[in-house]
Amino acid sequence: MRDGVIILHGILRTHRSMRRLANFLEKEGFEVLNLGYPSTKYSIEALAGIIHPRITAFAESIPGKVHFVGYSMGGLVIRAYLHCYRPRNLGRIVMIGTPNQGSEVADFLQNRKLYQMFFGAAGQQLITNQSGFAHHFGVTDYEVGVIAGNRPVDLISSRIIGKANDGKVSIESTKLIGMKDHVIVPSSHTFFPSNLQMWRQSLAFLKYGKFEQP
Secondary structure: OOOOEEOOOOOOOOHHHHHHHHHHHHHHOOOEEEEOOOOOOHHHHHHHHHHHHHHHHHHOOOOEEEEEEEEEEHHHHHHHHHHHHOOOOOOEEEOOOOOOOHHHHHHOOOOOHHHHHHHHHHHHOOOOOOOOOOOHHHOOOEEEEEEEOOOOHHHHHHHHOOOOEEOOEHHEEEEOOOOOOEEEEEEOOOOHHOOHHHHHHHHHHHHOOOOOOO
C-alpha cells in the first residue's frame, strides 16, 4: 500500500522552501502533501487546528500509513497537532532542526519589537521556558526521529546559544523525550531544506524507523 507524507515548513517560510524535499520523497514512492500555513499569524496550537481539515482529507485518501516531516517550528506544529488530532493510520514522524526544548536565540529576541512583529504569537513559543504552553504538545507516544545540524553560518546567533548548534537551535535542544532516534548532519539551520543528507536520513527513518549511521 502506498504511504503518504505531510511536510510542514518552518516559521517565516512557505511550502515552497520544502518543495525539493517533497519532490525527492515523491520520487521515492510517497504521496506528499507539502502543506503551507500562516506560521506567523497564530499560536502553534491554533495553527494545528487550521491545518486539520487539509490533513484529514489527505489522510483519508491514503491507503497506507501517513507520516509527518516537520522543519524547525513545523515539528512543534506536528506535536501540537498530534496531541489534539491523530490520523487512524499514523506512521512515523521526522523533525528537522526543531527546537523541542526551545531556542536561546528566541530567548534573546522575544521582547524586541521587530521580532514580535515578524514572528508573531508562535515566535513567543520558541523560547526555552515552555512552562506556559508545553501542555499543548502532549507526550511523545508515536515514532519520532530527530535530525540536528552542527554547521552554523550565523555566528552571532551561534555565540548566543553558546554550545554546539546549527545557528538557530542547539543540538541538545532538538532532543525530545520519547524519541526513537537522533542524528546529526553537517548543515546549518537556514540551509536544512536543501541538504541532501537530511533528505536521505529522513527517507531512512520514514522507511525503516531508524537513521543511517553517519
